Amino acid sequence: MxxxxxxxxxxxxxxxxxxxxxxxxxxxxxxxxxxxxxxxxxxxxxxxxxxxxxxxxxxxxxxxxxxxxxxxxxxxxxxxxxxxxxxxxxxxxxxTESKVFVEGAFELIQSIAPNYELYITSNGSSDTQVKRMQVTGLAPYFKQVFVSEDTGYQKPMKPFFDYVFERIPQFDSAKTMIIGDSYSADIIGGAGAGIDTCWLNPTRKEAHAMIQPTYVIDTLSQLYPILEGANSLQKITGKQ
Structure with missing residues (x-):
């Protein structure tokens, strides 16, 4: 892996x-x-x-x-x-007043930040997203925050991802993965941009047959074995 x-x-x-x-x-x-x-x-x-x-x-x-x-x-x-x-x-x-995380999110970011370059890719308002990251303590763990308001495009548009990739030093698409809960924005967008995708899908929605995520997880804790190269979660090769 x-x-x-x-x-x-x-x-x-x-x-x-x-x-x-x-x-x-x-x-x-x-x-x-x-x-x-x-x-x-x-x-x-x-x-x-x-x-x-x-x-x-x-x-x-x-x-x-x-x-x-x-x-x-x-x-x-x-x-x-x-x-x-x-x-x-x-x-x-x-x-911006809310500090509620998705279960396991803060612990995950704290754990993996020393070993990976982390970036936020979000649709929405730049000021709002940046403030939310600041009040929750997430901001120091991320190299940069990319928000659709600043890029001029939104996920899943390829120009959004092109904008992001051009601003990541020594970027390598083969060593990049997007993690998100939106099939339409994160998974379709990431696949269209040529990077691996990890769909956080706690309600187990159906993916479109033509575009399958690289990985599907129910909880963020399941991301650890993917990153560690464990065999407990197998890479999807066409069918789930």
Whole structure:
């Protein structure tokens, strides 16, 4: 099994628990605007947000459009008109207050950082992601943070990965792997860029038949034997 040198980590729901952060941020946002956050409101927002993120990954909308639309469209559904961009900025400021990790994430990064070059590859807002890494203590372990806002592209677009690769000293695609929870962004994107992929897939979703991840793991602890070259997790060669 090959020896990796460069590890690219997604941030949300790979290292940091985005759902936990959202559980803090959404109530604060809606309370600040005196709008009850009922279960119906929450589900409407989640549906709109998920559709917009999918559209972003497919290149149908820009990141700026997503941030302007998601709260405006949510409030519009309930007959309210708001400044969507302002609410989005407020929401993202609340996101930075969460320090909840995906299980085993901080211990993993602490353990492997001395032996690998670690990088963050994330879609989203640069300021928000950098602040979240700072408040959680992750920042010192990573060589650089690559966020779609700065690159001008988002995963899974190949130009996003080209931007990243060009800025990693002595980069070698054969010694690089991306680890992430999003099949559409991390796995399809990594495969298209010619690097190995590790899909953090705790709910065991189905992968598209045409593009298989190099590895599939249920928990981050299963990454250790992959990096150590153990035989407990076999490299996928076409079928799972």
């Amino acid at each position: 090959k020896q990796y040198e460069f590890l690219l980590f997604d941030l949300d729901d790979t290292l940091l628990d985005f759902n936990a952060a959202e559980q803090i941020a959404l109530p604060k946002l809606f309370e600040a605007h005196q709008f009850p956050l009922t279960e119906e409101v929450r589900q409407v927002y989640k549906g709109i947000n998920a559709e917009l993120w999918q559209a972003l990954e497919e290149g149908q909308i820009t990141r700026e459009e997503l941030m302007e639309i998601r709260f405006a469209k949510t409030f519009e559904y309930f007959g309210e008109k708001v400044d969507g961009r302002a609410l989005d900025a407020e929401f993202r400021s609340y996101l």
